[in-house]
Each structure stands twice: as structure tokens, then as C-alpha cells.
Amino acid sequence: MPNNDSLTAVSGLSVGHWTDGESPTGCTVVICPPEGAVASGDVRGGAPGTRNTDLLRPGHLVERVHAILLTGGSEFGHEAAAGVVRWLREKGHGFPYPTGTLPVVCGAVIFDRSIGDPERWPGAEGGYAACQSASAGPVEEGSVGSGAGATVAKARGIERALKGGIGSAVERTASGIVVGALVTVNCWGEIVDPDTGQVIAGPRGEKPGTFESTIEAMREAPPLSPFLAAAENTTLGVVATDAVLTKESAYRLAIMAQAGLARTIRPAHSPVDGDTVFTLATCANNSPTDLLQLGTLAGRAVERAIVRAVVTATGVAGIPSAREWMDG
Secondary structure, three states: OOOOOHHHHHOOOEEEEEEEOOOOOOEEEEEEEEOOOOEEEEEOOOOOEEEOOHHHOOOOOEEEEOOOEOOOOHHHHHHHHHHHHHHHHHHHHHHHEEEEOOOEEEEOOOOOOOOOOOOOOHHHHHHHHHHHHHEOOOOOOOOOHHHHEEEEEOOOOHOOOEEEEEEEEEOOOOOEEEEEEEEEEEOOOEEEEEOOOOOOOOOOOOOOOEOOHHHHHHHHHHOOOOOHHHHOOEEEEEEEEEOOOOOOHHHHHHHHHHHHHHHEEEOOOOOOOEEEEEEEEEEEEEEOHHHHHHHHHHHHHHHHHHHHHHHHOOOOOOEEOOOHOOOO
């Protein structure tokens, strides 16, 4: 497999992070070619925080978008989108108008305010800086960008959680079509390695290196406060391909890619998560496209990206990473 096992293996895309140097929060941007990419998306979580997702549904006018923003900060983090729009406009990315260009930016937020300074979040300057840092090289993973303040495995509360992060992976068909995933993992549930069925990040047990079972915790009782549980979770993904897709087929790709969440996060798509997957198609590869093949590989890329987000994370604010916890 080529060296770049990340979303930017899809030609024409670049990815940039901005990470707050004083508090665990940040944002990540996926920048499309200047003319945009065919886009859609699928929201399956019960507690989403999204921007411009209505226009992604089939039957709506806009077919292409120019960037996807994944950001911390919960509702406040939407401010970062203004910086992304400003950067795109300055670079001439967007739909042409007599008065200039009109960029379209879609995005979603995670809640990372439980472990950092609640008065800090990604603003317009953070979104702009993420664009400035974007490159077509391998994507940096772990506790950076929108993964800086992410946490996982919260069935026993944030006090027993482990560190989440951002991860990426790519799959290729025999004909050369590329499909990749970039995922920010900030879920309520535990993380399971789909290749082995083993939990790799669960609620911390009494001793280092041990996990408690999320399933057993749910047999005992639901969370004491559904609202507070909802305030700490969401997994966000971007799935991109160089295949030629319509908006309708990009929508189906997003639905199929969500299976990657279900195979690695237990439970996924819960009422207290805002699970959202965006899809982008640059349409640069004219090889015949089989949507069943592409969707299967998209789900696999999402699985691998989620696992990588967790295993590359580093602990912060007293919350260890899964790797640190297992090492004792």
C-alpha cells in the first residue's frame, strides 16, 4: 500500500488542523478542489450539532461543497466556520458570482468542554489557521485538531473515560479507485477492534489495564442524567473518494459508511451521540464505479480510522489514552 494511508490519498483534497495550545480543543478542515466536490451526508446520532447539512440531502439545489469543518467547542465551535469561509473566498474557492466567489462549508461539532477551559473554543481564527496549515500529505492523527479534546467510553462517566482523537485510513479498489475516511472519535460508547472483537478502549476499571463492560453497565441502569450524557459525545466522519458519483450515490455512500461506526463503537448512533458522516466525491477517476464495492470499502476505512484515532491518542487533563492505560 502506498505511504499515504489517509484521506488525502484522494487526489485534490487537503486536510489541516488547528489545535489550541492552552486547552484541549481544536478544529480540522477538509478542503476540496476550488470547484468543490459532490457532497452528501448522513446524520444518525440523536444529539447532533451540524452546519449546512440540509443542503446535502438529495433533492436540494447545491450539489458541490468546498470544505468540511469538524470542530470542538460544541455550539460555540461553529464560529470556526467563518474563518474557513473567509480563507476559501480569499483563495477564490467557491461558486462564481459577479461579486466574487461564494464558498459552501458544511460541518459539525463535538462537545469537548468537560475536560478543558470552558471559555476557550475554536473561533474564526482557528478555522482560518486550520486552512492555512492544510496539506495533501499524510494526515496527522491522535490528539490534534478536532480530536484534541475528544474522549471515549463514558458509560461510567467522564471520570472513567479514555482519550479519543482523530484518525484516518484509505482503501483502494483493484481498478484504482480510492476511498478514504477521516474520523473524530468522541463517543459515549466503548471501542471494539472489528478484526478481533476485543474491546480496545472501555470505561476504566479499578486497576490499570482493565476495562469495565459498557454492556453490563447498561444492564444495571441508564445514565443518571441523559442531558449531561448527551453533552459529552459525538463521532464525526468525512468519507471521500475520487470516483464519479452523483449526489444521490454520495448519500448512499454516507449511509453505508455509517456501518463502520456500528462495527467499532458500542453502542453507535445513540440518543446521546451526534454521529454524522459527510461524503465527498472529487469525480477525478473515470474508472467504472460500483456503489456496493465502494460502500463496503468506505465502511472498512471508517473502521480503521476509528481504531487509529484511539490508538494514536495521548492522554490529557487526567484522562489517559487507551495505550497509556494498558501500559499501566
